Amino acid sequence: MAVSRRPFAPLRNLNAKVAAIPMIVTVLVVFIGCTVWTVVYSFTSSRSLPTLDFVGMDQYVRLFRTSRWIVSLQNLAIFGVLSLSISLVLGFVLAALMDQKIRFENTFRTIFLYPHALSFIVTGLVWQWILTPAYGVQKVVRDLGFETFNFPILTDGRFTIYAIVIAGLWQGTGLVMALMLAGLRGIDDEIWKAARVDGIPAWRTYLFIVIPMMRPVFITTLVIISAAIVKVYDLVVALSNGGPGISSEVPAKYVYDFMFSRGNLGQGLAASTIMLTTVLIILVPWAALEFRPEKRRGGGSK
């Protein structure tokens, strides 16, 4: 719908250009400028103030020799793999059940989605309370008569990251369910009729026809959740603050702490550059797939 088809002149369509100034400034200064700044300064020896004293890969070498960073990466991997796989499976199953022309659909949807309206801080604090050994799940089960029951998920560092997974799933699965439900509603009824005429059982129709057809929905959901997972920060701050010890640290928290409380800018910048790289690894294949020149959106998966 490009209206100004006439020859280009800088002053033509001036109003639109004025209206787009905030976007242009944001793109050039923030998204491009700030990102480049961070990448460039991650190769310097900056401590509490940025300096242009280039030291090559030193910051990165030190980063990968820091046990806290390694633990952060491991935690991110555990958190990422578990929350992605569980939320996709659970979200899809819930959506498929909701799609059976059930009663109270709105009530169920409201219940599954309300945690998504809450902040990660609220989510983290509630689960911290529920999982506190002295009062929460452990005590409740012990009171039921199982007196040796141990559930030290917040006090034993080996398990704390799983508490964060539980809380994250509670907050995010509803979103996956909503996206999947929208995808299921986009499947033509004829497909279902044809499958039924052929006598194919429902679960096989889902597995071999519907899910392949919903590939674009799955991929988009995957990209959205992955980008959110890499950023996970406030949930950890509220639920465990990275503890006990450094057992539930995550990369985003490493960046924040080294930049703003430890005055070790170079480390923070190097760590955030690694985060950016991780996102690019997820994003670039997706973008290449999604924005292939000849393919128009909505053309199905084939």
Place this chain on the structure above:
Amino acid sequence: MSLNLPSSGPRGQRPKRLISPASIMIYSVLFVAAVYYLIPLYVMVMTSLKGMPEIRLGNIFSPPVEVTLQPWATAWNSACTGLYCEGIKVGFFNSMKILVPSVILSIIIASVNGYALSNWRFKGSELFFTILIFGAFIPYQVMLYPLVIITRELGIFGTLTGVIVIHTIFGMPILTLLFRNYFVSLPPELFKAARVDGAGFWRIFLQIMLPMSLPIFVVAVILQVTGIWNDFLFGVIFAGTKNFPMTVQLNNIVNSTQGVKEYNVNMAATILTGAVPLLVYFFSGKYFVRGIAAGAVKG
């Protein structure tokens, strides 16, 4: 708690039989899942209504024997953040002061921008838009420090203005996408007819586009209200200690290490912090879903 949404029920015909093995299974799975989702809300409310002695003796799932509203009053008026004891209300008003201008500013800028990108494309506009959308995926941590420098140079670091500008910047990708996609979907004849009649950029926007796009504005407001209210990172960095939003205050109250932990007060403060987005959610239903689904809709 009003869980009933005003919108219509499931589409299609009514279910034929409620009691068949398959439907019993479906409903029981959904019911179990619903219970799991509701437990944290239930525990929050129950804990906030108990006194501390009862919490120490009892079980987090049991309803209060003696209902007390004292924790709510304490949470609002006098809970301590580690620095001072003025309650979560300070954070509430700070969040309001951040929220209202951020929502208005970000929506004005993004709606005009989306309109320019759909009806008044210029050389390079699509390129900028593409980078904007990709920018939404860059982890905030990558841009934080340079933004601190920029806002400090502008003299707005650690102020309300600072955090409002930051929210406007980071709301721009999703909101612009939302508005652009909406304006593109309107019939082009409308725009052409107005052009023929000699209406310009702003007149078409104000007199033709705006009146037609109320629903998308509602979606944008919901998206921004919940998003900005729930923000922690930008508030803690850019707002300054005096203007810490409610999420930051809440975390300081609950996770402050000194003093005896008052779990009932903590839970009351937590509910109060979650109340604004929850109310928005319960009353907006469909629009909320549309807003979060907007992230999945590509242009």
